[in-house]
Amino acid sequence: MTGGAVADNPGRLYVNDKKAPESLRDLRKIEEALQGNLGRAREATVGIELGEGGAGSGVIVSEDGLVLTAAHVSGGVGDDLVIITADGERHDAISLGLVASTDAAMVRIKEGGPFPFVEIDADDTARLGDWVFSLGHSGGYDDARGVVVRLGRIVRVADVTIQSDCKLIGGDSGGPLFDMNGRLIGIHSRVGASLEQNMHVPIREFHRNWDKMLASEFIGEGPFAKKPEPAKAYLGVAAEAREEGGVEVTRVLEDTAAAEAGLETGDVILEIDGEEIEDMENFLEVLKGMEPGDKIELTVLRDGEDKTIEVELGER
Amino acid sequence: MEKTRQSKSSWASARGLLTAAALGAMASVSPAQQLEGPYRLNGSAVLQAFEPLREVLQSSSAVLLDDWKSFAYGLVVSPDGYVLTKASELADRDEMAISIGASKFTDVEVLATDVEWDVALLKVDAENLTPVVWKDGEEVTIGSWVVSNGSTSRSRRRARVGIISANAREIKGSSNVVLGIVLKTEKDQIVVEDVKEDTGAAEAGLQSGDVIVEAEGKKMEKREDLLDLLGDKEPGDILKVRVDRDGEEMDFEVELMERHRVFDGPQSRNDAMSGRFSGRRENFPRVIQHDIMLSERSVGGPLLDLEGRCVGMNIARANRSETFAIPAAEVQAVLERLLEDSR
Numbered sequence: 001m002t003g004g005a006v007a008d009n010p011g012r013l014y015v016n017d018k019k020a021p022e023s024l025r026d027l028r029k030i031e032e033a034l035q036g037n038l039g040r041a042r043e044a045t046v047g048i049e050l051g052e053g054g055a056g057s058g059v060i061v062s063e064d065g066l067v068l069t070a071a072h073v074s075g076g077v078g079d080d081l082v083i084i085t086a087d088g089e090r091h092d093a094i095s096l097g098l099v100a101s102t103d104a105a106m107v108r109i110k111e112g113g114p115f116p117f118v119e120i121d122a123d124d125t126a127r128l129g130d131w132v133f134s135l136g137h138s139g140g141y142d143d144a145r146g147v148v149v150r151l152g153r154i155v156r157v158a159d160v161t162i163q164s165d166c167k168l169i170g171g172d173s174g175g176p177l178f179d180m181n182g183r184l185i186g187i188h189s190r191v192g193a194s195l196e197q198n199m200h201v202p203i204r205e206f207h208r209n210w211d212k213m214l215a216s217e218f219i220g221e222g223p224f225a226k227k228p229e230p231a232k233a234y235l236g237v238a239a240e241a242r243e244e245g246g247v248e249v250t251r252v253l254e255d256t257a258a259a260e261a262g263l264e265t266g267d268v269i270l271e272i273d274g275e276e277i278e279d280m281e282n283f284l285e286v287l288k289g290m291e292p293g294d295k296i297e298l299t300v301l302r303d304g305e306d307k308t309i310e311v312e313l314g315e316r
Numbered sequence: 317m318e319k320t321r322q323s324k325s326s327w328a329s330a331r332g333l334l335t336a337a338a339l340g341a342m343a344s345v346s347p348a349q350q351l352e353g354p355y356r357l358n359g360s361a362v363l364q365a366f367e368p369l370r371e372v373l374q375s376s377s378a379v380l381l382d383d384w385k386s387f388a389y390g391l392v393v394s395p396d397g398y399v400l401t402k403a404s405e406l407a408d409r410d411e412m413a414i415s416i417g418a419s420k421f422t423d424v425e426v427l428a429t430d431v432e433w434d435v436a437l438l439k440v441d442a443e444n445l446t447p448v449v450w451k452d453g454e455e456v457t458i459g460s461w462v463v464s465n466g467s468t469s470r471s472r473r474r475a476r477v478g479i480i481s482a483n484a485r486e487i488k489g490s491s492n493v494v495l496g497i498v499l500k501t502e503k504d505q506i507v508v509e510d511v512k513e514d515t516g517a518a519e520a521g522l523q524s525g526d527v528i529v530e531a532e533g534k535k536m537e538k539r540e541d542l543l544d545l546l547g548d549k550e551p552g553d554i555l556k557v558r559v560d561r562d563g564e565e566m567d568f569e570v571e572l573m574e575r576h577r578v579f580d581g582p583q584s585r586n587d588a589m590s591g592r593f594s595g596r597r598e599n600f601p602r603v604i605q606h607d608i609m610l611s612e613r614s615v616g617g618p619l620l621d622l623e624g625r626c627v628g629m630n631i632a633r634a635n636r637s638e639t640f641a642i643p644a645a646e647v648q649a650v651l652e653r654l655l656e657d658s659r
Contacts, residue, residue: 020362021365027461027622035458038458145485145605149607150478151357152356152357153355154351155350165357168636169635172637195636196356
């Protein structure tokens with residue numbers, strides 16, 4: 001709500017820098033911005049089916065189907081889920097990492113695409129009082145109704161929670177909160193007793209934990225997800241599936257088994273102990289069956305050549 | 317359909333919705349900033365920008381009062397006192413009156429009712445009123461601002477604002493009328509399992525254990541046969557029923573009642589967080605949906621766009637985040653039929 005915010009963020013809607021809209025013109029500008037960004041935002045908002053008939057929401061943030069949602073929706077790491085895209089198609093998906101203390105989580109659609117996706121507010125520009133809109137499959141996926149949108153302002157800001165007056169309800173959990181440029185600024189988490197208490201995980205919490213979540217880590221302790229069994233084998237890479245098979249290392253985390261063994265970003269893991277790796281699911285499945293301290297042999301494609309790397313698995 | 321949707325709707329299953337108390341504890345990690353009330357979506361400073369629309373509500377919306385307490389709103393549809401409102405909110409009103417602008421009318425006549433859409437046509441003795449201006453042509457689109465009646469004082473209407481928030485569609489539900497009995501099927505017979513108090517069935521003298529043999533002179537072989545018969549009936553209609561009670565055939569005439577007056581809908585977890593929603597919130601042929609915070613006592617009035625044109629009539633508060641309105645074109649068609657009926 002200062003001049004500085006405008007300078008930092010040239011696309012920013014000018015009404016955001018007024019304490020309140022002053023005229024029908026200001027209101028129409030809000031409406032134009034909302035309607036201009038709504039189509040894409042609705043297309044990228046997904047329903048997530050849970051066991052026991054429960055339902056949540058999420059949003060696709062990459063062409064190949066990376067989905068951001070809430071930890072209490074994804075529920076764990078490496079779990080199978082079903083995602084329903086806005087066109088009604090059902091997709092198999094797997095939960096990646098989550099932050100149990102703040103309710104952030106990632107899920108990946110296993111196959112298909114390219115998917116419609118939204119841009120993330122990378123510079124964390126959302127401010128108190130900004131106009132925002134919230135999407136979700138309220139009460140579960142409903143084909144005739146479609147994704148539900150609500151308008152509001154950011155009414156409270158704290159480090160790991162933002163609050164808006166966009167009215168949320170069960171089923172919206174994990175759905176996206178957008179700024180007036182259609183950039184993702186938060187993920188729906190929970191509501192309080194009053195209609196004004198609608199809580200979202202700010203996008204900065206996802207930025208902070210991005211690589212670990214991609215690497216399917218269970219982060220933190222807290223009310224939003226139950227910790228898995230301890231002492232799971234841990235390699236220490238973020239990876240993604242490749243069309244031709246194998247998984248490509250997109251990041252090697254510091255002080256992990258992978259770093260020690262000399263794995264590098266761009267390496268493609270083709271085999272683990274002679275077992276062919278086809279995709280992420282397969283990769284995580286194979287690692288799941290191993291113990292910390294196990295010595296494994298990776299067949300890796302680096303600069304066009306096969307290479308064998310020995311790794312002693314660490315502990316998560 | 318509503319039921320299916322509700323049953324799926326627990327807040328991300330049993331994993332839990334945290335209460336405000338738990339949030340308070342989390343938010344205290346760092347000092348929080350808050351936006352003061354007047355600057356929130358429906359705060360007084362924001363509503364200032366909607367003043368031209370509030371003025372439309374002032375002249376073209378009606379406040380329905382029972383013993384001087386408002387229980388619904390209505391649309392003024394003619395200069396000489398025709399008003400539309402939500403029909404099912406009119407039941408059991410003792411001393412109905414209507415406020416329009418600063419005037420009060422106590423001579424309220426209910427001229428006609430459309431059960432399918434839950435709309436009633438009322439008439440008060442007035443002249444020179446300002447009817448709503450309909451938005452003709454293209455239906456209001458998703459993401460558009462809309463304005464409804466908020467709380468009201470004796471002489472001043474207030475606005476509440478929001479946006480169109482989903483696709484226009486049918487809201488399915490069970491038949492609108494019921495006998496007031498719970499049925500079960502036993503040995504291929506339709507058996508009355510329970511008779512609800514204060515219903516047509518109780519008044520007529522039906523008893524649990526009765527086997528329904530015929531209705532309207534037709535043989536009843538399965539419960540669907542009976543439900544089919546109710547499909548095109550209205551509250552107050554009489555259904556002739558023949559039952560077998562301990563081997564003896566007996567005839568009854570049962571007055572039908574609105575479903576929601578007899579059976580409460582399912583109370584899901586989402587309902588529990590939704591405050592006071594409308595008694596009837598399903599079974600509408602077509603609605604548009606918006607996110608204005610109404611309650612069961614604030615539906616029935618006009619839904620306006622930023623130009624002040626009427627884009628619909630609020631017909632139900634469904635839950636915490638969903639309010640339904642009948643689209644303008646359909647309201648006008650219902651109005652024409654009701655005017656015809658009342659002549």
